[in-house]
Each structure stands twice: as structure tokens, then as C-alpha cells.
Amino acid sequence: MDGTLVDSSSKVAEVWSAWCQRHDIDFSTVMAIQQGVRSEDTIRRVAPHLDCVAEGRWVDQYEADDCTGVVQILGAAQFLAALPSQRWTVVTSAGLQLASNRLSHCQLPIPAHIVCAEDVSVGKPDPEAYRLAASRLNFAPQDCIVFEDAPAGVASALAAGCQVVQIGGEQKLHPDILAVLQDWQALSVVSTQDGLLLSLGEVALSD
Helix, strand or coil: CECCCEECHHHHHHHHHHHHHHHCCCHHHHHCCCCCCCHHHHHHHHCCCCCHHHHHHHHHHHHHCCCCCCEECCCHHHHHHCCCHHHCCCECCCCHHHHHHHHHHCCCCCCCCCECHHHCCCCCCCCHHHHHHHHHCCCCHHHCEEEECCHHHHHHHHHHCCEEEEECCCCCCCCCCCCEECCCCCEEEEEECCEEEEEECCEEEEC
């Protein structure tokens, strides 16, 4: 969600800055590892002496209460509208309340089979989240295409056996990434008898 469907970078920096000041933690250290990872897992790495679950809830609630500055990634709404509702979902390290608030704020749909932080026992880069999402959609992971922007998310999706397209960045985060796109504007989707055909500029992918 964050970094793929919505740009929440300013709000993410704001909340982690506030949290770091509360606990005298180095802000740059946190920002270097938090992308695509559950809040409690980030806190566990930088401050294992704290109640990581409770602190993670504080971070998520701070973000959920205010979506100011969170905007849709270009073309996201149009692309999602072209997908059959039963063929896609969101796999996010955010909690359900935060994810729902951000998607709604950006006028994006909340999918029925969304996978959030509280749905998994181990967060990204572990593959549990993407395996769960594939099972909820009744597809094998290898038949799923994942759009990711974060190293932890890419690692999770690839470990689950999914194909991966990267949103954002100049260089591939992993050699097995199929393509790198800056937003969703170059994407189109067509429903065929055999499934979906996704076109990424000159690249065509099917699931």
C-alpha cells in the first residue's frame, strides 16, 4: 500500500520523528529500516527493551488518526478499477485501521481479502503475508503478480513464489524483478478467457 498505491512518505517521517524523540532513538537509523516493515518489527530491531507491540500500536494509531499529506500514486485508482474485485488484494505491513483510513482518504477501494499486520505472525520479509493473500484469492503464489516498492516486501513476495513488479526507484531491488515503474499510468489490464493480461508499456504479463 504505502509507496505503491499511496504516497505517505511525509506522514511516515513525521510519526517516526515523534516516536524517536519520545525514546531518544536515532531517527536516521529507524528510517533506514522501516520501509515495508511492521512498526513493531522496526521497533524490535532498534529498541528491543521496549514493549514493541504496544509501541507499534502507538505508531500506527498516530498515523491512522491523521492522513494529511497522504496522496494517491498516479494512475492507481484507474488501474484498480479495471481489475475484477475477486482478482486482487492489498498486502500491507500497516494495521487494518491505518490501511483502511489511508485507502479511503485517497479514494481507493478496500479489498475484501486485505492482509494487514495483525493477520500474520511474522511480518515481511517473511513470505507468510503473500502466501496468505494468494490463498485468500484462491490462487497459487506463482500465479500472482505483486507490485512492491520496499526491499522487505520484494523479498517477501519472491520468497512466497510470486512474480514482482517494482513501483518507484531507479534500480531493481532484486535481479528477479520483472520491471520497474514509477507509477501506474503505463499499466493497462484486459480480461481474457484465460485470465488477465497486464501490459506494462512494451511488456505483457499474464496471470
